[in-house]
Amino acid sequence: MQETSTQFDAIVIGSGVTGGWAAKELTEKGLKVLMLDRGRMVEHGKDYTGEHIPPWKIPFRGKRLRELYKEEYSVQSSLYAFGEPNRHFFNNDKENPYVEDKEQFLWYRANVVGGKSLLWGRQSYRWSDLDFGANKKDGHGIDWPIRYKDIAPWYSHVERFVGISGQKENLPQLPDSEFQKPMEMSAMEKIFKGKLEESYDDRIMTIGRVAVLTEPKEGRGACHYCGPCERGCSAGAYFSTQSSTLPAARKTNNLTLKSDSVVAGIDYDPQTRRATGVRVIDANTMEKTTYTAKLIFLCGGTVGSTQVLLNSKSEAFPNGLANSSGVLGHYLMDHTLGTGAFGVFPGVADDKVIYGWRPNGVYIPRFRNLDGQQEGVDFLRGYGYQGGAMRMGWQALAGQVPGFGADFKHALRKPGPWMIYLTGFGECLPYRDNRMVLDTSKTDRFGIPQVRFEFSFRDNEQKMRKDIAAQGEEMLKKAGAMMASSFVHESVGGEAIHEMGTARMGNDPTQSVLNGWNQAHDVPNLFVTDGSSMTSASCVNPSLTYMALTARAADYAVTQLREGVI
């Protein structure tokens, strides 16, 4: 251990899914931790001002405030989860801009303590060796320094705390979690599942695996199906920093949390080869402070963390901290989106409707390019579908039922036929020139260079997207959809909000930023545990893996610290 006096044992930068986990694990191991977030404070419950708001109390009944959104939320307002009941969780794109080019990449970001953990889709899936071995197998990107066996116990560790509801399926490509009881499928979903599994030997459908409690847990209530979750849940039924990791970290009395703290950079001492402190600008007063610690966990989200590293330049690291390899900012990935199919099922289960707002859909796990399932497939890797069934509601019916008057009103009283939609999430290969850089000619109000993206999906992703559409349509047709049609919208990076890969892990320090413990090769007391650490993208949702990697890294870091290695 270094003979320096520091203010904290550890500083955690960011308070979202991974920052919350880092703070929990490190404080529970006895470290004095400072957690920083650039956003405003959001207290659990109290600041969920849009929770349970009835439709008639939403300004303009939810019609978009076009002028304001265009001026100040030009990117964030394009997200399904954005609206007046939760606008206060989101980044103001005018106040905190990046070099916007909507053809290249959309950067969705919160600007509050808790980060995107308040807003996320909550889908939670384990990755498998199909994912961790993918780069080595087909030669794209570098090999992961870990395999499933390395992370499996840490999946269990985080799942037992988070609470993941789901159904065991015993699939090698999608290992089961330690589940709470699964949510139920709707009448139409059950019918579709039956037809799908009759029609195909290689495909199954399961209820979404989701970080929403179906059974109460340590002060958190089970879901009461009120929806929409992204307005906040004072019952704490869905996993967020506020509902889960923050109370645990606070309970230790080892946590100091500072909101409104924008990290400009991390200081580095070339003599000791250690990161020494974090330079912070107060978002309100612009006051500058440097906090020091023995250990730094960078958990600012893929783009945020990479921006901090790129902006931490020194003589030793002229291209950004921990960037002797030169790969920092490169190999940006996201999942492809905007491709899928929908089908209408008139007359099927017409007497059944949905009671309750289930914050979850259904999942068709990857079936392409598994062992023995490569035939006729013209792309590498694979995809999974997320979807669900719903009945056509008054909004949709009103656009289709002509006329007006009592008959029109009555026609809208009964919901229309069931519809099923399936959306593919496709794996994106790691490409060196898909990247984010700092544009030194454009700085933000803190004097920090703005992020600019250079990103596109390539041939492999486009071929995969065509297959997603075709297979989706075929599955719906085989299940008896009257009208089934596919869609292939243009897909832009960032839309899946699964951005990752810009400070990747690897065994070779000349080709990666982090080692197999999320520890910077160049700076042993610096750990980066969010999506930036990912070496490949898989096709399943990544947050659960970020959590497991964070807990695993925290355990390793504390051991190293205790042993005096860092």
Added chain:
Amino acid sequence: MQRRELLKLSMTLLGATAGASVSRALLAGEVLHAGSATGVFNPVQRKAVELLSEMIIPTTDTPGAITAGVPDFIASIVGDWYKPNEREIFMQGLVALDEYCAGNGGRPFVESDEATRIAALQAQEAAAAGYKAPQQARLKMPDEDENAPFFKRLKELVVLGYYTSEVGATQELAYLPMPGYYNGSYDFDEIGREFTH
């Protein structure tokens, strides 16, 4: 209230600048009704909007659009939310209804008999039927079509205003703020109407 001020107010509504209690108080308050005070409609236009709202969603075994406060909602949208060109399309629609009625009985819309009013509105529906909305870029949330014709606008506002109102949500629909559990195979006949949240 000016549009810009209303935007500011709604920012304050849910923004972090206001304390939670203030936000809640504002949310619970009469903010939406602020629009009805703009005087966007003169008394004759207001009467026409009331008649039109009720013609589209009349009182049946449940209350109609007027009881649900739809005319106030329309006033707030036309007055405070619409852009000038959209407001103009709406106002011209009211003029067109009057012109139709003048040519079919010699009275303005609000003074015409029911059959004439229905025929006038049907003429507007027919005029709007051929309208095709322009394709929108995929990246944006589908923004409101600023050129949508009068009838489409009117029907959209009456439907939205009605089904999201307290009356519409709790009486015409089955409002479920706290379901407590999930049942995806619920018998429709047990409730006889659509659930809303």
